[in-house]
Amino acid sequence: xxxxxxxxxxxxxxxxxxxxxxxxxxxxxxxxxxxxxxxxxxxxxxxxxxxxxxxxxxxxxxxxxxxxxxxxxxxxxxxxxxxxxxxxxxxxxxxxxxxxxxxxxxxxxxxxxxxxxxxxxxxxxxxxxxxxxxxx
Numbered sequence: 164x165x166x167x168x169x170x171x172x173x174x175x176x177x178x179x180x181x182x183x184x185x186x187x188x189x190x191x192x193x194x195x196x197x198x199x200x201x202x203x204x205x206x207x208x209x210x211x212x213x214x215x216x217x218x219x220x221x222x223x224x225x226x227x228x229x230x231x232x233x234x235x236x237x238x239x240x241x242x243x244x245x246x247x248x249x250x251x252x253x254x255x256x257x258x259x260x261x262x263x264x265x266x267x268x269x270x271x272x273x274x275x276x277x278x279x280x281x282x283x284x285x286x287x288x289x290x291x292x293x294x295x296x297x298x299x
Contacts, residue, residue: 247293
């Protein structure tokens with residue numbers, strides 16, 4: 164029997180595989196350009212009811228960590244941001260639903276700007292950001 168959760172999980176499994184491919188292309192282009200760059204990748208934190216989604220995220224954690232180690236000597240800094248619940252309308256279709264307790268898109272954007280401004284001698288490789296007072 165196909166449930167709403169299993170359809171969601173299956174869709175995310177496909178999306179994550181495509182994103183890995185895109186990440187490799189971006190990194191390859193940055194190497195070819197010879198420019199100092201910072202690759203920032205976004206994905207959420209694990210949550211109940213989305214096993215395949217969460218498994219794909221674990222794979223992306225490993226992929227991103229290894230990619231960072233492999234391209235750092237080509238002057239490419241790889242970082243990934245793991246936002247928790249963000250008021251975007253992604254899951255409910257309504258960006259105002261839960262906006263009183265979720266992080267805002269601007270909160271996440273501030274983190275990315277900080278990553279971009281960080282000194283090139285360091286790699287802030289992983290950032291987790293979650294709502295400070297999530298709904299119980």
